[in-house]
Amino acid sequence: MEREKTARSRGVKNTAFTFWDLQEDVAGAVSGHFVPVWVGKRSQKISNNQRETHIMGEFTCDNSSCSKKGWVSGHVAIVIRGYPDNGYNTTVYNQRCITCKRLGDLNIDKGCYVERVAYWLKTWARVKMVRQVYEKKRTPPHLSELCEGCKQGRCTQSL
Template sequence: MPSRKPKPVALWSLYPALHEDVSVLLAEDGLVFDFHENDDDNDYINEYDTNVMGRFTCRNRGCRSNGWSSRVIPITIRMYPGARYNARVYHQHCRNCDSLSKPRLTDSYAERVAYRLKKWNGIDMEPPQYNGKSKGPHEESLCEGCKNGHCIQSKRGYRG
């Protein structure tokens, strides 16, 4: 009987289901983009690292973690030819058991993605604001964005 290899754990995810939210914000300025689901494609025109907010739930059923919120979930936004985009959202590890978790995102995702696409298309606007402050330090050792060089917390001189 062949042995089963464990499925590789994803270090990041795309969120095509949130495209409609991004589209609504882009339409305010007359922009129309399609979601580009092939993240292996390296023919992007622009790339930008920023962060969004959300909540993680530990996937390890044996873990006692109740989950955690984060105001620093790294994302890499990419714009492709033909008015297409995507945004890679990096996962985080549970502090209690080290299991990797995918976040549930807030509206900050659509706001950040739409803002960046508008900026790349020459629309002058103020950056979206986050309300509230982080309740704890960002732990680089638990953040896949930090490990992959895409987290704003691990980059010097980040200004938003």
């Protein structure tokens, strides 16, 4: 798994992240079909498509007094929004540590993120694709009370 994109905040833990800086990777994944355009959260545009789904990631707990140093999740909530003229943005939700309940430091599976976002952008653009079949990976059960996506009603486990 390619886990190389870490969400870092400046002292304050975030409940959600955008990963707008992966735009070039997403553009590469849909190249030959169209050019996607990142739509900032402050834009006045109204999305015409939306998909709540999930990606994979790892979390670390930076609480030095906590016994839990990290965890893996196969169900990191993400909302992908499509806009007219191939615009899009995403929101990826954080999770809390099961031991101390603090927000974790998220390290997403970059390949999974790019693949999932590209899939929905292509679907909305009516690009013909072969549907991927994925082998279900064994990860710990999803704990809705620790998922910020569930708290916002954006996680598929809470819908």
